[in-house]
Amino acid sequence: MKRGSFLGISLYLIAASIIIFLSVLLFKALIPEPPQVEVERARAAIARARDHHSEVYSPVLFREAQNSYDSAMATWRSENDRFILLRNYEQVISFAALAEKKANEATSNTISRSNSLRSSLSSELSRLQQEMTSFEKIFLAMPLPQDLKKKHARGKLLLREAEIDLRKENYVNGSVKITEASEYISGSYNLARKTLEEYFKNYPDWQEWATATINESRRAGSYAILIEKIPALCHLYQGGKKKYTFEAEFGSNWLGDKKSRGDMATPEGRYTITKKLSGSSTRYHKALMINYPNKTDIQEFNERIRNGQLPADARIGDMIEIHGDGGKGANWTQGCIALRNADMDILYRYVARGTPVTIIGSTLTLEEFFASRVH
Amino acid sequence: MKNRFFLVIATVAVVALISSCAKVPQAALDAATAALDSAKTVQADVYFPAEFAALNDSLTVMLQNIETQKSKSAKDFKVIKDNADAIAVKAAELSGNVEVKKAEVKAEAETMMADAKTLLDEAKALVLKAPKGKEGKAVVEEIKNEITVIETSLTDAQTLFDGGTNYMEVVDKVKASSESLNGIIAELKEAMAKAGIKI
Numbered sequence: 001m002k003r004g005s006f007l008g009i010s011l012y013l014i015a016a017s018i019i020i021f022l023s024v025l026l027f028k029a030l031i032p033e034p035p036q037v038e039v040e041r042a043r044a045a046i047a048r049a050r051d052h053h054s055e056v057y058s059p060v061l062f063r064e065a066q067n068s069y070d071s072a073m074a075t076w077r078s079e080n081d082r083f084i085l086l087r088n089y090e091q092v093i094s095f096a097a098l099a100e101k102k103a104n105e106a107t108s109n110t111i112s113r114s115n116s117l118r119s120s121l122s123s124e125l126s127r128l129q130q131e132m133t134s135f136e137k138i139f140l141a142m143p144l145p146q147d148l149k150k151k152h153a154r155g156k157l158l159l160r161e162a163e164i165d166l167r168k169e170n171y172v173n174g175s176v177k178i179t180e181a182s183e184y185i186s187g188s189y190n191l192a193r194k195t196l197e198e199y200f201k202n203y204p205d206w207q208e209w210a211t212a213t214i215n216e217s218r219r220a221g222s223y224a225i226l227i228e229k230i231p232a233l234c235h236l237y238q239g240g241k242k243k244y245t246f247e248a249e250f251g252s253n254w255l256g257d258k259k260s261r262g263d264m265a266t267p268e269g270r271y272t273i274t275k276k277l278s279g280s281s282t283r284y285h286k287a288l289m290i291n292y293p294n295k296t297d298i299q300e301f302n303e304r305i306r307n308g309q310l311p312a313d314a315r316i317g318d319m320i321e322i323h324g325d326g327g328k329g330a331n332w333t334q335g336c337i338a339l340r341n342a343d344m345d346i347l348y349r350y351v352a353r354g355t356p357v358t359i360i361g362s363t364l365t366l367e368e369f370f371a372s373r374v375h
Numbered sequence: 376m377k378n379r380f381f382l383v384i385a386t387v388a389v390v391a392l393i394s395s396c397a398k399v400p401q402a403a404l405d406a407a408t409a410a411l412d413s414a415k416t417v418q419a420d421v422y423f424p425a426e427f428a429a430l431n432d433s434l435t436v437m438l439q440n441i442e443t444q445k446s447k448s449a450k451d452f453k454v455i456k457d458n459a460d461a462i463a464v465k466a467a468e469l470s471g472n473v474e475v476k477k478a479e480v481k482a483e484a485e486t487m488m489a490d491a492k493t494l495l496d497e498a499k500a501l502v503l504k505a506p507k508g509k510e511g512k513a514v515v516e517e518i519k520n521e522i523t524v525i526e527t528s529l530t531d532a533q534t535l536f537d538g539g540t541n542y543m544e545v546v547d548k549v550k551a552s553s554e555s556l557n558g559i560i561a562e563l564k565e566a567m568a569k570a571g572i573k574i
Contacts, residue, residue: 027448034446039439047432073438080445087446141513146520153520157528161551168547330512 027085035076035089038096042069045103054106056172057113065102072096117171124178125166128159128185135185138373139192141232143255143331148188155184199255199361202268206360209270213358214240223355225273225322225347227337229254229266230362230369234322234339236347243350246343249326251335258292258335260301260310261317266335267292271357276348277321285324285341286348290357292320322347322357397450399441403459407434410466419469421541422476426469433462480542487549488536491529494556498522501563506570514566518559525552 046065054062072095079087135152158181165174210226217224218240226235227248234248250266251258258267275289293301293316304310317335326338337359339347362369411430414420419427437458444450499522505515532548535541567573 031448032446034443036439036443036446039442040436043432043435043439047428050428073442076442076446080442084448089446136517140517149517150520150524153517153524156521157524157551157555160555161548164547164551164554328512329506332512 030085032087032089035072035092035096038093038100039069039072039076042072042096042099042103045100045107049103049106049110052107052110053114054103054110057110057117058106061102061106061109065099065106068095068099068102072099114169114171117175118166118169121162121166121171121174121178124182125159125163128155128178128182131189132156132159132185134370134374135189135192138370139189139196141331142192142196143253144192144195148191151184152188155181155188158184195255197366200366202257202361203365206268206362209358210360210363213237213270213356216356223350223352225351225355225357226363227322227357227359228362229268229359230364232331234337234343234347236350238350244343244346246339246347247326249328249333249338250331251333252331254331257300258297258317258320259304260314262334263317264334266333266337266359267297267317267320268359268361269294269296271320271359273351273353273355273357276351276353277323278348282321282323283325284321284336284338286344287321287323288348288351288355288357289319289321293318397444397452399445400452400456400459403456403463404437404441407437407459407462407466410463410470414466414470414473417470417473418477418541419466419473421543422473422480423469426472430462430466430469433458433465437462477542480546481536481539484532484536484542484545484549487546487553488529488532491549491553491556494553494560495522495526495529498556498559498563501560501567504567504572505563506566506572518563521555521559525555528552 042065046062046069049058049062049065072092075095076089076092079089079092132152132155158177162174162177162181165171165177213224213226214237216222217237221239223243224237226237227233228235229250232248232250234246235242236244236246251264253264254266256265257269258265269292271290271292271294273288274291277287277289278285281287298316301310301314301316305312305314320335320337322337322339322344324339324341324344326343327340328338332338364372411434414427414430437455440455440458441452444452444455498518502515502518502522505518528548529552532545532552535548536545
């Protein structure tokens with residue numbers, strides 16, 4: 001009886017163990033597999049995108065990837081709150097796959113965008129450096145508004161900041177700075193160029209006056225003075241041939257014709273020497289007075305008063321001379337033309353009352369002038 | 376009767392097995408998250424971006440592992456608790472390092488600003504002695520404009536420094552100004568040497 005009872009209990013235990021074992025197996029088989037691998041792949045892809053700075057270079061794609069990952073995690077958490085056998089991770093897997101895809105797209109977009117930013121940043125840097133150099137070669141000595149020159153200087157500093165960003169591979173910041181630098185540098189360059197283009201509209205007159213002056217000198221075998229404001233030169237012609245060239249300085253507001261007294265501009269036109277001054281009769285070593293204002297100047301002055309370009313009480317300038325005391329490295333006169341004393345001595349020696357003096361902007365065209373300055 | 380008794384025991388055992396009562400180490404997790412938040416507050420993401428990103432990533436992995444464990448019938452959060460504790464410790468260390476690094480960068484910014492001011496004074500003094508040959512005055516005027524712009528930029532850098540938000544930005548800004556000033560000084564010295572002017 002005892003043996004029979006023991007056998008019975010053993011059989012029950014074996015049966016119970018088998019039932020438990022099978023139940024566990026069945027239970028395990030019914031538990032859905034967690035989406036661990038898929039979510040981990042998504043996380044790794046996002047980490048890779050972050051390492052490439054996709055937050056900066058591909059913010060939209062990166063944000064989409066991050067959102068999809070967050071959705072995957074939220075869905076996973078919510079599924080885990082359900083009864084274990086009722087969980088369904090399909091949506092988690094789908095969100096994770098989308099996150100991985102977007103993150104990979106962000107990475108590849110970032111690589112190409114940062115490459116393209118780097119290349120455009122370096123080419124824009126070199127373009128602006130060239131433009132900056134051109135500005136300095138062409139416009140530095142011109143009486144342009146101080147504000148314009150300050151803008152150029154601001155652009156120059158921003159360009160250096162962009163250069164530092166490029167060195168530090170901070171292309172987005174660099175691009176922002178280069179855009180700002182471009183506004184300053186290109187803006188001041190374009191404005192300065194426009195001012196000069198406006199000035200060069202007088203070129204046909206200058207060319208006509210210069211040709212006539214040289215031809216007259218050739219015909220009469222006499223002396224003539226041709227003054228070019230842009231290259232700041234004073235030429236002495238004899239018999240139509242250039243005999244001497246001197247550096248010259250003008251009024252501080254020399255870009256343009258003289259319009260009224262006190263405007264610090266040097267007149268443009270065809271004049272003659274009316275008086276030769278030396279010793280105590282001049283403050284500037286030696287001087288050659290010219291017949292400014294001539295008839296044309298007076299007509300133009302009156303016309304400007306009539307059409308309101310000048311105030312009614314404006315007065316026309318006078319006492320324009322070619323004189324000494326130059327060589328200051330600046331345009332400092334009130335409208336006269338200043339030469340170094342040694343040059344003035346030479347000029348003074350050759351010319352006489354009646355010698356023609358023609359003052360123009362330039363014998364070169366605007367394009368020729370640019371080319372001469374840049375190369 | 377006995378048969379039924381064993382079935383009940385078996386069922387209870389299975390249920391006990393499947394609803395293993397291991398708990399998420401919420402306190403450790405909260406501590407890790409709080410430590411990372413503190414690190415961000417002290418700008419660990421600015422001064423140690425790679426280290427901060429790595430810690431953030433560890434937290435993300437840990438959250439994934441929690442869900443992985445929760446998805447299982449037999450849960451084990453021991454490793455996760457250890458990870459959370461480690462993250463909290465590292466985040467606290469990072470916060471401490473940020474303070475040190477911040478102090479270093481602040482000192483660097485201060486030195487650079489002082490050096491830039493010295494360069495600015497030198498450039499201003501040299502510009503007064505600059506030669507005035509052909510176009511010389513125009514060049515001097517241009518340099519004066521540049522110096523004015525640089526001075527403004529250094530004032531901006533000082534404001535940024537006083538704000539104390541990002542000393543690294545101050546360093547970059549001052550570096551650009553110093554490079555420009557060094558360029559100006561070199562240009563002026565070269566022109567003065569050519570003109571035979573003693574410095």
